[in-house]
Amino acid sequence: MNANFCHASAQRPLRVGILGGGIAGATVALRLADMGIETLLVEASSGLVNGPPICHLHAGGNLYRDIGDDQCLTLLRQSIASVRAYPHSINRRPTVIATPKTDPGDAEALLPRLKQVAQEYQRLVDEDPANQVLGEPEQYYRCYSREQFEALAARPIPPKAESQDDWLIPLGHHLDPESLKFPLILVQEYGWSLFRMAATATLALNAAPNCELHFHTRATRLEQQPDGWIIHASHQDGQEQPFKVDFLVNACGFRTGLVDDMAGYRRQRLVEYKAAYVARWQTEGEWPEVIFHGQRGTPNGMAQLTPYPNGVFQLHGMTDGITLFKDGLAASCEYSAQPKLPQPYVTQLNQGWQTPDIEARTREAIAHLTRLLPAFGQARVGGKPLFGAQQIPGSDPSLRAADVSFEGNHYARVEIVKASSALTAADRIVGRLADLGWLEMDEQPLSPSLALTAGQNASEVEQEAVRLARERGYPDELALNMG
Known part of the structure; x- marks a missing residue:
C-alpha cells in the first residue's frame, strides 16, 4: 500500500464510487484500493477490462504521424508508468x-520525434532506474x-x-x-x-479487502447530495440497490455521456x-x-x-x-x-x-x-x-493523450483515448481528492508501482488471462506471454 497519504477523517472513511470496469475504471479502482481507500465499482458486464481492441503500448506514439510531439512524449511517460502498474501485461x-x-x-x-522520445526516455531512466521498462534507452x-x-x-x-x-x-x-x-x-x-491486463485487475481487486465489486449491475439513476451521490443501480436479476458515495467517478468508456446525462452535465465528445x-x-x-x-x-x-x-x-x-x-x-x-x-x-x-x-x-x-x-x-x-x-x-479525432475532467467537488469523468492514460487519470483523481481535503498527501509523487499488482506471479496472471480469453470466446494465444 502507498504510504504517502492518510484519510482526512478517521471517523468516516472516504468512499469513492466508480461506474465502469473497463481499463479506465479498473485502473482507478486499483490506485484507490492500493491506497486503502474504500472503493465501489459497478460494471454492467461479467468482468473487468472488456473494451476496444488494445494490443499496442504507445510508448512514443509512432503509429500516429498526425499528432504533435507533446502528445508523443506524454504517451511515452504514461506508457512507462502503465507497465509498472501492470507488470505482467x-x-x-x-x-x-x-x-x-x-x-x-x-x-x-x-x-526528429524519435530522437526527442529517446532523449526523454533516457531522462526518465536517469531520474528513476525502475523506469527502464522499454529496453536500453540508447x-x-x-x-x-x-x-x-x-x-x-x-x-x-x-x-x-x-x-x-x-x-x-x-x-x-x-x-x-x-x-x-x-x-x-x-x-x-x-x-x-488486453487479457493479461484484465487478469491483473481481476486478481488484484478480488483480493483487495476495501474494494467492492458489483458485476451485471447498471446505474439507472444518479441522485446528487450535498455531500456526494446516491447511485441507484439495477442488478441482472432486476433487483434495485442504492449505493451512497462521497465522490463519483464516471469511467463508462464510450457510454460516459449517458452518465453525464444522468448527472445533469453537458460535455462535447466524439x-x-x-x-x-x-x-x-x-x-x-x-x-x-x-x-x-x-x-x-x-x-x-x-x-x-x-x-x-x-x-x-x-x-x-x-x-x-x-x-x-x-x-x-x-x-x-x-x-x-x-x-x-x-x-x-x-x-x-x-x-x-x-x-x-x-x-x-x-x-x-x-x-x-x-x-x-x-x-x-x-x-x-x-x-x-x-x-x-x-x-x-472534445471535437478533435486525432487526439490521443487525454485523461480526466471534473465537475464540482464530487464528480470526475475519465476520458482516456489510449489505455496508457488510465493511471494518469487515476492519479489526477487522487490529487483532486487531496485538494478537496479528503486526503492528506506528502510532497512525494505517487509511485506508478502498485502493491496490489507488484506482488503478482506472471504464471498466475497468464493462467487467469487464458481463462478470461476462453470465457469471452477468444484464442488462448491472445492471453499468452510473448518475449
Whole structure:
C-alpha cells in the first residue's frame, strides 16, 4: 500500500464510487484500493477490462504521424508508468515502422520525434532506474537502410530473436524492398495484452479487502447530495440497490455521456466504433509488430500486423471496410453528452458479431495486409474480432493523450483515448481528492508501482488471462506471454 497519504477523517472513511470496469475504471479502482481507500465499482458486464481492441503500448506514439510531439512524449511517460502498474501485461517485442512507396509520406519524417522520445526516455531512466521498462534507452529505436535490410534478408530466419537484427530477418524474407521507402525503423513500442491486463485487475481487486465489486449491475439513476451521490443501480436479476458515495467517478468508456446525462452535465465528445481482427498464419521465426503507414480512410490506409504466439496475428486496417466503419465516428449534441452511433453498430456492441460479418471483414483485413506482404494471403480467419467504441473528448479525432475532467467537488469523468492514460487519470483523481481535503498527501509523487499488482506471479496472471480469453470466446494465444 502507498504510504504517502492518510484519510482526512478517521471517523468516516472516504468512499469513492466508480461506474465502469473497463481499463479506465479498473485502473482507478486499483490506485484507490492500493491506497486503502474504500472503493465501489459497478460494471454492467461479467468482468473487468472488456473494451476496444488494445494490443499496442504507445510508448512514443509512432503509429500516429498526425499528432504533435507533446502528445508523443506524454504517451511515452504514461506508457512507462502503465507497465509498472501492470507488470505482467507486456509482450516484449519491437515494432517495425515501414513506409510503402504507395504512401506520400517521407520515411525519415519520424526521426526528429524519435530522437526527442529517446532523449526523454533516457531522462526518465536517469531520474528513476525502475523506469527502464522499454529496453536500453540508447536502443529505443534503430534505422535500417535498404542495403542493411537486404543483407539481413540473406540470413536464415532464427527460431528465436536474440538481437534487434533478428527481428528484421523474417520481414527480409517476405517483404519486397522495391515496395518500400527507406529507412525502416525498429522501435521499442511493445505489445500490450488486453487479457493479461484484465487478469491483473481481476486478481488484484478480488483480493483487495476495501474494494467492492458489483458485476451485471447498471446505474439507472444518479441522485446528487450535498455531500456526494446516491447511485441507484439495477442488478441482472432486476433487483434495485442504492449505493451512497462521497465522490463519483464516471469511467463508462464510450457510454460516459449517458452518465453525464444522468448527472445533469453537458460535455462535447466524439465516439468512434472500431474493430481488429484475428487471423492464423503459420510462418517461421519470431515476428515484430509491423506498421505499414498509409493515409487513414483511403484504400491504402495504415495496416497493422500484431503477432502473438503459435501463428496468431491481430490485424488493423485504417479503411472503412476494416478497422474503421462508415459513419462510425459520432459527435454529441446540445441535448445530450452521449454521441449516437448507427443502430447496427450498437447492436454489434450489445449482442456481438454474426459469422458472415466476421468472415467478410477478417478476409478484407487479410487482403489489406497481403497487398504489402504477399505470403500473408495464406492466412485464415482465426476467431471473432476484438471490437468496441472509443471516446474522444472534445471535437478533435486525432487526439490521443487525454485523461480526466471534473465537475464540482464530487464528480470526475475519465476520458482516456489510449489505455496508457488510465493511471494518469487515476492519479489526477487522487490529487483532486487531496485538494478537496479528503486526503492528506506528502510532497512525494505517487509511485506508478502498485502493491496490489507488484506482488503478482506472471504464471498466475497468464493462467487467469487464458481463462478470461476462453470465457469471452477468444484464442488462448491472445492471453499468452510473448518475449
